[in-house]
Amino acid sequence: MKIGLITDLHISATEDLPLGIPVKENFCKVLKACLDFHPDMIVLNGDLCHKTGERSVYEWIKAEMDKTSIPYFGIPGNHDDARLMHEVFGWPLELGEMYYTFEKDGVRCIFMDSSKGKISDRQLSWLREELNKSSMTASCIFIHHPPVICNSRHMEPAYALENMDDVQELFRQFTDRKFLIFSGHYHMETSVSTGNMTVFVTPSTFFQIDPDTVVLKKLHDQIGFRIINPDSSQKCITSVHYIT
């Protein structure tokens, strides 16, 4: 199975050029480049909207995605509205939170909702139950906020996942499993391994943030996406691709 991951679109209904950046054009360019890899499915990993969730933005993205004829799924970021996403895209919503799971080609895909900056107790309980139920050794977790420290000096002091310790502790309990965790949010490319978790952070289609400065600073003008090739034997090949 091959998954294309696109994150942090930051599309606005009122601003064509947030910070002077052509966000719709960027998304279309990235989507086209991603499709060249012939993914079996595409994941939109949060922050589809720029500041707050807007129905017309979701409808525009849906129209673009529907043209691809490829299955696609998504999760909300901190700038999204899970309820509106549910109404437009139809992705599952449980008491206001967008978390769900399915198995595809021997890989368990788990979609989590960190849009409130933390993972709720209800969602953690659900995740524990799902992992107990599933005999899959390989799992791909999609969560907007990275649940580990990634050394972004601008983002982490103010915008890190509040209860990342709880999330890590849960995954660590499954000692025979390996978790591949795919995040966005930090607008950078990195990967961090700890215990049975590897967290892959994917660059944005908006702009990348310099992780080495405390003040917000654009790193470069490239935009990117990720291709993920998981298999049922706990192996995963993944690569980030940039376009200008």
Ligand SMILES: [Fe+2]
């Ligand atoms: Fe973002």
